[in-house]
Amino acid sequence: MIDADRLHRWLGDLAAIGRTPGGGVCRLAASHDDGLARDWFRARLGEEGLRVAVDAVGNVFGVAELAGPDAPLVLTGSHLDSQPSGGRYDGAYGVLAGLEALLAVRRRTAQGGGKPARNLGVVSWTNEEGARFSPSTLGSAVFAGLVDADFALSRADGDGVTLGAALADIGYRGADAPPRNVAAYVELHIEQGPELERAGSTIGVVEGNWGTVKYVADIEGRAAHTGPTPMAARRDALLPAAELVLCCRQMSDRTGGALVSSVGRLDVQPNSTNVVPGRVRLFAEFRALDPTMLADACARFEAKARALSTEAVPVALTRTVDRPAGAFDARLRDLIEDTAKACGYASLRLNTVAGHDSIPLKAVCPSAMIFVPSATGVSHHESEFTTPEDLAAGAQVLAATLARLAELA
Amino acid sequence: MIDADRLHRWLGDLAAIGRTPGGGVCRLAASHDDGLARDWFRARLGEEGLRVAVDAVGNVFGVAELAGPDAPLVLTGSHLDSQPSGGRYDGAYGVLAGLEALLAVRRRTAQGGGKPARNLGVVSWTNEEGARFSPSTLGSAVFAGLVDADFALSRADGDGVTLGAALADIGYRGADAPPRNVAAYVELHIEQGPELERAGSTIGVVEGNWGTVKYVADIEGRAAHTGPTPMAARRDALLPAAELVLCCRQMSDRTGGALVSSVGRLDVQPNSTNVVPGRVRLFAEFRALDPTMLADACARFEAKARALSTEAVPVALTRTVDRPAGAFDARLRDLIEDTAKACGYASLRLNTVAGHDSIPLKAVCPSAMIFVPSATGVSHHESEFTTPEDLAAGAQVLAATLARLAELA
Missing domain, CATH: 3.30.70.360 (Alpha-Beta Plaits)
Known part of the structure; x- marks a missing residue:
């Protein structure tokens, strides 16, 4: 269903932006290279005819109105910013595989594969890492109403540059209203730990967060x-x-x-x-x-x-x-587990130790996560790696999950 | 004998170069502001008609040929570079008071106060602090033949910029031969510790170094x-x-x-x-x-x-x-002690815990140091302070010492 070749090509194209000598990436939030990555992402959204919105804190949304302007939205995504010497999959994978999954569902719909009751959207959240501006998951926290946009924009980096000024510099201090009426959020991410690899499972169904x-x-x-x-x-x-x-x-x-x-x-x-x-x-x-x-x-x-x-x-x-520690939406977790099984992948229930944008999203809608394995559990390091097969599997399970959430009937 | 008002004015003028918000200075070796300080110093040397030489590692010399081109040289000086948030007296005092003392001796000579047998010189050594380029006292170590100029010029700062490149940038990678035939080196410096203040002494005669x-x-x-x-x-x-x-x-x-x-x-x-x-x-x-x-x-x-x-x-x-720990020249120490007494100042024998350019100089000539008190012993801090009276006293003792070393007869 998904176009795995295109996903791998996209991941390679994006990894060239802010590439480090050791094969990783440095795309600190709202930096020049983060701006180039956003431009690249926005160009892909535009090519595919999605409705693009950049909100006040620089979150970038692309929406496919499959069910009309007033229908509820099923959202997926992650982040394009990175650690100073981060890996190429952390965040970027969830954004690009999210876009690929959305397009796969739209393709199926266009080919007569059902009439959706919900729209689909993909998002890249601002400053998930918290490496440049503290705290982390700042863009998603604003979207979820947990912090004010003014608070987020006034956060300063080590040189005293505020997030607001940095976003303005790269042209991403937007004026668009973010999409509302979100029915569900599902985020696909690399595990960043060793559990899936140890268990020999391809898909992680994330129970909750530490x-x-x-x-x-x-x-x-x-x-x-x-x-x-x-x-x-x-x-x-x-x-x-x-x-x-x-x-x-x-x-x-x-x-x-x-x-x-x-x-x-x-x-x-x-x-x-x-x-x-x-x-x-x-x-x-x-x-x-x-x-x-x-x-x-x-x-x-x-x-x-x-x-x-x-x-x-x-x-x-x-x-x-x-x-605080907490659980993701039980119905969504079961749906992901069931979908992984239907796609033919072994899944494992596990918890996330790391923070993710899916956690603030719990405040506004049912939220859940899908993990794929990280080789030797390594992340936040240039050598971060997930096999192409596992990357494709995660995108496939996400696409099938989005299709079910869009209530193709 | 010395012009104390001019010395204080000079110290104020120099402290304006690289001034920090807290009232200290930031003049890292071979930085833009170190370049401005060097320009300022060279302009003073030029105004006074001294023969200026800038050697391969950026040491800046000013020589008064009081006894003809072939006469031995008595040298004084210190350094103009500073710590990232250093005080205004560390190093700068020894250079400016050194120049003032030299001029005082020349004035006395011109007014018929004796015929000198030796020339007088003042020097500002490159990278004494070691804050930007490691190790410290690099310029004086090259002058003393303890390290090669090539080694010094190849030292790199935290950003990978070499001393050679940084000196070229500010126009201080010189081509002049440094003065030779040095008969003695006497360096005036703030103590940077609490001993003189505790003892109520104005002049420190430095026995040796830790x-x-x-x-x-x-x-x-x-x-x-x-x-x-x-x-x-x-x-x-x-x-x-x-x-x-x-x-x-x-x-x-x-x-x-x-x-x-x-x-x-x-x-x-x-x-x-x-x-x-x-x-x-x-x-x-x-x-x-x-x-x-x-x-x-x-x-x-x-x-x-x-x-x-x-x-x-x-x-x-x-x-x-x-x-290694070591002593300064015994004859010079006695001369300084005797001169301080003749000038009417109480002196104290003490050791220097800090490194100074006077230590490498021991390899090429008799070398010694004069200390003046540091208020509450504070140094390498913006609040570093020595009273104007103590600053003038140190310069006066240095001038009288130089006069005796120049063998005015």
Whole structure:
């Protein structure tokens, strides 16, 4: 049903935009290369005669009005932005396979394969990664009404450039109303973990998402010469930071890995060999399926930060993300499982540890996810890989799912 | 004898070049603002009719031929480059007060105050700080024959720009032969520590320098998604880095601060909140007056790095600086002490914990240093401060020292 060759060609074309020397991509949200990727995507939407809308926070929608302007919309999609040295499938796959699946359903409809009761749409959400602008899944959160567009547009990157200014720069601070009356959202994504590969399953039916809490720790010391400044007089902001890094790992180790934690980013000021670090900003996160385990970890981490904080080197902790664990729509999960089986693929029920745009979407419509395997579980790395066969299988299951959701009859 | 008003005006003029919002300066070596500072300095040398030379690594010399072209040279000076958020006196004071002292001696000579047997020169050395290009005191080390000019010019900053290219950009990759036949080098500098202030002394006679060993630790992990990547599968390069940071401090604490150590810089790749750190470069240093204590610290640190290194996350340590403790020239030290007394200032003998251009200069001529107090011992910080009275006193003692070294008779 889907055109797998075209999907692979599209993935290759898109991976050339922002390509890194190591074979991955760098398309930070609202960067020049993200703009080129958006242009490329919008050109494909236009070629296919879809109705294009770019909303106030740069989410790009393409809609096929199969059932008339007032019919409910079944939406699929993901994101085109990436990590600084990300892989070519994270997000891009869900957008391109989403478009391919939509076109496959439309083709079938045009060939007399049923009369749809719902329209179909594909979307690329702004700033899913959160690598340039914090927090992540910002575009979908605005769409779902969880945060204001003004809040999103005022988020600043490390250089002080706001999302609003960056979107305006690349021509994606849109004025279109986003589509409403969304009946369902289904997102196709690479797993980014090892479970499907281990189980030998092609299709993952995502039960729900782990809970996630993220913190920013601001540590204020005082820059000083690393030579003549007496040790007792130093206010070294890097010391409490190092303690917090080790604390996170120790807490995870005590749970045997059921609590996932990490410090992915550490900004040291002035970060010069001869200067005692005067200021450190540390980004820590905790994830767990069990809400009690997550709450306990947060309490311990906050206590550790309080214990490390002194008058000379205060440590201030801000909770920036608090995403509770939760389930995706039960009816959609069953539908995906059933569809995968009908398509001839073995499926596995699993949870997503990572955040996805499908999570904020739960606030406005039934939402669910389909996973395909990630080779050796690797993601957020240039070597991220999924076999062409698995990519095609995921797109096929998505197309069949969309066809059923569009109520072809 | 010196013109203190002009010295203060010059210090103010120079501090305006690369001024930071917090009242300090950012003049990284061979940057645009370092170029402007060099232009400003060269203009002053030209106005005063000194013979200007810019050598292959951008050291800028101004020579007053008081005793004819073949007479030995007494040299003073320091550096105009700064830390990223440095103070206005570190280095700049030694260059400007050096010029003022030289001019004061020449004035006295012109007014019949003796016939000099030696010429006088002032120099601004390239890349003393080591903040942009590693190692520090690079220009003076080339002058002293301790490293090749080619080695110095090939040093690259964090963006891969070499010192040679950066100097060419600002017009300071010179072709002049540096002055030779140097009879003595005396450098005036702020103390950058609290000893003079504590002792109530105006002039520091620097006995010698502490030993310093600097390391770069390269830690190779693997970038991965901070969510779905199982804890046991992670190769987090930040964990050994955090251990090394704490190890340094613990070693210093065990010596009661006699061993000075720090990690001033930590480069994390890709440094994104959602990515397990794949690579960390850590810059550590140890300083001690006692060579045995320093050697012991290095052995322990190297053992710690070996113990932390695993197949999954190897830690590679490189020793980038190995500067043994040593004394400055005894005759010069006595001369400075005697001159300070003759000028009416209380002096204190002390050692420098920081590196200075005066240390490589020991390889080619008798070398010594004069310190003036740093308020509360603060340096490498925008709030670095020395009183105008102390600045004038230091310049006065330097001028009187230069006069005696020039053998005015």
